[in-house]
Amino acid sequence: MPVSDAPYLGFQLGSMWYISLDYINHQTSLNNSQAQADPDGKVRIVVADQNPG
Numbered sequence: 001m002p003v004s005d006a007p008y009l010g011f012q013l014g015s016m017w018y019i020s021l022d023y024i025n026h027q028t029s030l031n032n033s034q035a036q037a038d039p040d041g042k043v044r045i046v047v048a049d050q051n052p053g
Helices: none
Strands: 010-012 029-031
Touching: none
Parallel strands: none
Antiparallel strands: 010 029
């Protein structure tokens, strides 16, 4: 997604019932302080069951 001027950006993983996942042992959310834009100005969020590297 393109970088926005919005004061807050939030992404959170949850179950289909909107129940939080295992945030104690895994990162399940990301906000604008944690996200970094790529050189092309876009923020990319990768969701995977294993670290893709």
